[in-house]
Amino acid sequence: MPLQTTTDAAELPSHDQVSDPGIRHFATKRYRDSLTKEDCLEMFRQLYLARYFDVRLIKEKKRGRLRGTLYSSHNQEAILVGSLFGLRSTDWISPIHRDMPAFFLKDAKFQWAELDRMGLSIQQVCSQVWGRVDSPGRARDNWSHIGSKEKRIIHSTSMLAGTIPVAAGVVYADRMNGGDAVVVTYNGEGSTAQGVFHEAVNFAAVHKLPVVTIIENNQWAYGTPVRLGCATPDVADRAKGFGIPGYIADGQDVFDVYDKVMSAVEFARSGQGPSIVECKTFRAYGHGDHDDDRANKYRDPAEIEHGRLRDPIAVCRQSLLDLGYISAEEAEMFIAEGKNASEATNEDFPPEVVDYLNSGIEFALASPQPEAEEGGMWVFKESK
Amino acid sequence: MPLQTTTDAAELPSHDQVSDPGIRHFATKRYRDSLTKEDCLEMFRQLYLARYFDVRLIKEKKRGRLRGTLYSSHNQEAILVGSLFGLRSTDWISPIHRDMPAFFLKDAKFQWAELDRMGLSIQQVCSQVWGRVDSPGRARDNWSHIGSKEKRIIHSTSMLAGTIPVAAGVVYADRMNGGDAVVVTYNGEGSTAQGVFHEAVNFAAVHKLPVVTIIENNQWAYGTPVRLGCATPDVADRAKGFGIPGYIADGQDVFDVYDKVMSAVEFARSGQGPSIVECKTFRAYGHGDHDDDRANKYRDPAEIEHGRLRDPIAVCRQSLLDLGYISAEEAEMFIAEGKNASEATNEDFPPEVVDYLNSGIEFALASPQPEAEEGGMWVFKESK
């Protein structure tokens, strides 16, 4: 058992033996145990990549190069990296506003520097961010509202929790076709108050559909604390109302997220149905970049400090050190944790990470804006 | 302890001591224990009244005197009588399609034969059924969609579960005014799949609003069995997703319903928040009278027989016998149980019950239809 769990993990009976649905705070360890050294280092790199994407975009925005709101995933990257790492190319995902890196991290295992993958390419994602024609949606909708039928990413609207029923339909169709795809949907804890969340998870529960609903519990929904949106001790308790498992993961620990999400994913894939995985984390900044200043008013400084204490990069690095996967010197090469965009420099990140994003940005800048006339196109598919 | 519970009731700690919200299958016995002989006999009479209302309306419809669909509450009357009996005149209710008798049973304790009460009068209810101007809504909307601000009954639309947020708002306002009113809302088990059910109960849970949500689990939502709408073992398990208590009552036993609902009501009244009370019952006929024939096809005859075995009138009578509140002779005077409208006669019901309804019907038949022009009125309140 090479990896230490950061939580006080207790061995649970295997999934098939768990008959009473409800919270499973701790999944079995078997999924994280099967990660190789290469896997672990890859996940570490991906954390840097997600962080760098965020830091860089904030810089670009400050330079006036970007339009729209930045919803930072700073301090929450372990959820994306850990949840995406174990997916198969046939699996679907449905990220939300705070999950931009998910688009290129999807199915990035071992090949995140390659261009052709089951996720979107960094070129496509950057083209979207810069509003260019090479965005997969030709920049018709903004920011995180991209996706790809081919790459199995569901396009969200702004309406929170709105993709969960779509996700359920997608895997229902897959199951009809004899497939074994799973869909992983992402939602903030605040979004679990939406009616459609309930309708969709309930439907999935009734039909035992392979829908994994990740709750990124970053304690805040815009300016509203979790206690004003949810009265259960844990947001994962929502699962009890549907008769499905609810897992709780340490959202700062990429390996714990991997563990719990893979438990949920394989539970789903084996036909046992949907589940909820609450990943406990903390929103580092404002809701969006426009909210950074105010977020320091409606949130207690002590709470912010505490919430940012366990940076996912640092937590992962410590695990790798403990495992002997990196040396003390290697560990000190790139210290990105805790640094806001204004403090971080390219030197804080592995060069391949910087190069990777640069290649995307360069591509995007060379891509033209769509022609105005496109605004009038594609309202309907032309009939045969 | 004069009353026997029909379920295997275990003593629970008092409400204040219950810290972990979740299912409480068995409430304390104290509420039913405080019922007097007079109370019990009154509830027995009210069961007859609810049943007679149903039987008589079916007869009237067969005679071609009524328009619209009849949603029979046959076999489910104990839920209405038991839940309404303990309410105060300041409390609100929100019944649905299957709960027509609730309108006149509300606050009927000791005075159900009087004309002026906190519920609607039988004259008003009959005027609504016959589409007359003396309906509290002047027969503008149909059947169960009546109510009264004055009598504290929320008007439902057809959209299932749609009154629960309204109920939450009503008691929020009451609490602001320093009141201690509780609202009791009624919903079928199928309706718990609606998004608005989730949104409203969640809101109530967050604010500990005195909202008691009764689930009439009659096993069927129109032509769909409960298992295709809900994946939890009990529908009351929905409560766990909100962090609130979920009670389960024997919906055939008026005293058990009274017990559990009063537990929920007093829990709510004391500021501890909302809860769900699942009353297990069985829909005797079709979804509506138009569905009677089909309901015998999509439902197993054995299931129907089993579901109708414990008629609430018979169950109550047996309790009264056991308690010595009625004699064996008295017990045999009115045998209404199990009888469909075609079989039942006025002789099967206590004469005061028949008279009571007759007075309502007579009144209604003397009440005129609204004038056509009223169709164009009251779209807006005229501005000051």
Place this chain on the structure above:
Amino acid sequence: MAAIASAPVQTKKNYLTALKEAISEEMAANGDMVCLGEDIGQLGGAFGVTEGLQDSFGTQRVIDMPIAEAAIIGASVGLALNGKTVMAEMQFIDFITCGFDQIVNMMATYHYRTAGEVNLPVVVRGPAGAYGGGALYHSQMNEAWFCNSPGLRVVCPSTPYDAKGLLKAALRDGNPCIFFEIKELYRRSEIAEILPEDDYIVPLGKAAVRREGTDVTLVSYGQNVYHCLQAATELEKLGVSAEVIDIRSLVPLDEETIFASLAKTNRIIVVNEAPMTCGFAGEIVSRVTTKAFDLLDAPPVRITRLDTPVPWVKPLELFVLPSVERIVQSALQTVRY
């Protein structure tokens, strides 16, 4: 015997049967088609439109859904996104409000925001319309909301032939469609008709001239077509020749047929049972006046429901709805203008 088998007696079929045939034939022809809705399986639907469908195609392709309209629409989108053709039933079209966001924001726009990568062959159909005593929540014609939400086809047949042909066309069109069925026509025997044995469709965006005339054009759809036809009969007795157009599909709209009629009559009355303000009657009036102003010899007329809900008891209900008499009176005024 052989002769009888080869030339069966053709029976007239009602509107409901026509819809049933459209669905079961499409299900048989397209293995990738799925139906979902409340009570559509074991029960066969509140009105029986899907009767027998689950027996024929199984529980996987004919899904009894929880009472959750947003989930029904959202799941339909997901099914279509992953290659299925979907028929989603609203038990009454009134309940579509509970899945409204999924319709106008998720489904209607999917093709647009993916620049054409994704198209969704989803038909959301359900019983609609008043005149039956259904009161506020079982009588609505809320088609205007969807006409004002770009990306949706909006269709409303008035005959069995059209019901079948338009539903098939909608299911094959590849775009999301809100399909308004007039429940008061479901079993109306007077309009039953013999349907073609062979597969056919009625193309979306093509109006039908139900009756030719020269003095005034009555434009309508759904149940009101019959009010117009009755009015035309009465008007004939009064010496007025009315042309009756059934537009059948609102989005896309066949403007040409309307303009061609107007070129003959120079007078137009639009009849529709939805509330007037921002309803589709106004849309037709606007199209005509902005695009064919010179054809008008008299002001166009809207005959619609008053701007009220649909009340329950009969006199009130009829008071707020278009009637044959209102059409006749308006037509007389218009031709005398």
Place this chain on the structure above:
Amino acid sequence: MAAIASAPVQTKKNYLTALKEAISEEMAANGDMVCLGEDIGQLGGAFGVTEGLQDSFGTQRVIDMPIAEAAIIGASVGLALNGKTVMAEMQFIDFITCGFDQIVNMMATYHYRTAGEVNLPVVVRGPAGAYGGGALYHSQMNEAWFCNSPGLRVVCPSTPYDAKGLLKAALRDGNPCIFFEIKELYRRSEIAEILPEDDYIVPLGKAAVRREGTDVTLVSYGQNVYHCLQAATELEKLGVSAEVIDIRSLVPLDEETIFASLAKTNRIIVVNEAPMTCGFAGEIVSRVTTKAFDLLDAPPVRITRLDTPVPWVKPLELFVLPSVERIVQSALQTVRY
């Protein structure tokens, strides 16, 4: 010092401040008023419209709601049913779709179905409108849905004065109201103005003539009023005198002011940034052509958003929306007709 205190320098106030003042003044005057919405308390709302409100009036009267629009509307109905006056904020008006059923079926009809026993003083307000790069879900003008749903007031101010006066009027009106705020105007300094010290309202159903003219009438509301005014300025240079009407309230609509203008100009162009089909531009065109046909010397014109969603990137967004240029060109054509 005393002089300064008694005659403070009056500062111009923007649209947002005007709204803030309306709400806080009504809250102060009416102890039975409650505000609810997402993030309206601790945060003060996404745009700051309720900034400071919770500090002044407490958490019980200024409620931070879960992200649940149906619960927000439904709870508003309940509060109003039990005697409260309610301001409910949609974080963006686009999200009203998630509470749509509660609005059109529960709230709009309550007065009607209780034959007047219950009336609901609920204003549902929220930021609306395009031109700001908000893309499909932060740009909508979906007022037509509500105009087609009897029982709702529908209001859309374009100036700080009106924003304050109309919001107060709506809160006192006693009927449910959907109040469209134009977020692009929230902080536009050019339109800031000095507001009366004393309490005032702008009555619902009264249009404002923003500029007088004789050749063509431009009718609009919200942001498009400024497009019309700019177009009028350019038209003046070209020798065309345009009258600009800001209707301000859609339901009820001040037809008289429009007809009076038309009596002068005999030409009308309606400008509106919502989709064309079944939008409010069509409603105005229909009212004019059915009720004031003889006043028209040229076909009325609708200048609206194309029947598309609002796309994100600027060139596309502007392509689908009404522009000053489109108005000018149309006006020139119209006067030459």
